[in-house]
Amino acid sequence: MTVKKYFLAIVIPSPLFEKVEAVKQQLFEEHELKGALRSPAHITLHRPFEWKEEKENVLIEKLKTFKFDKELKIELNNFSVFEPRVIYVDVLPNAALVLLHDQLKKFAKKEIQLFNEADDLRGFLPHVTVASRDLKKAKFYELQAQFIDKKLNGAFNCGSFSLLKLDKKWEILKEFSF
DSSP, rough: OEEEEEEEEEEEOOOHHHHHHHHHHHHHHHHOOOGGSSSEEEEEEEEEEEEEGGHHHHHHHHHHTOOOOOHHHEEEEEEEEEETTTTEEEOOHHHHHHHHHHHHHHHHHHOOOOTTTTTTTTOOEEEEEOOOOOOOOHHHHHHHHTTTTTOOOOEEOOEEEEEEEEESSSEHHHHEEE
């Protein structure tokens, strides 16, 4: 049996997707930061977990049964940081998004037996990462100063989430409407 990594996220739609990806590409070209390029621009709803690839269809069928009945408008607003390693596009506070995360986390725990999100004490801090794992402290503080005044804004209506799977990089395996 082959075990693969998966996670659940809202993938940012066009044209905001291209704007975020352009920032990630620029960080790669200017600073050789490629970590954030491993996944499409997204807001994580359930952090990575392991699943047997042979049972992928079971995971997909279960996720198809998840329902969420709130209107969801997501607004991106400039950049922020998690010191000392992450630069991200900020997501404005959004009660419906927090509710979606909470309901999906409970659903995943009860229906799919995924417990890794339930014990995360950091809380849900929605964001769209543009630089992370390969960003060293010294470079972080240099880039933080550059990003403090950088602008990236936009909003979109959201009616779905995606299941992403890691092969060489994270790819969208399936999108689920709610």
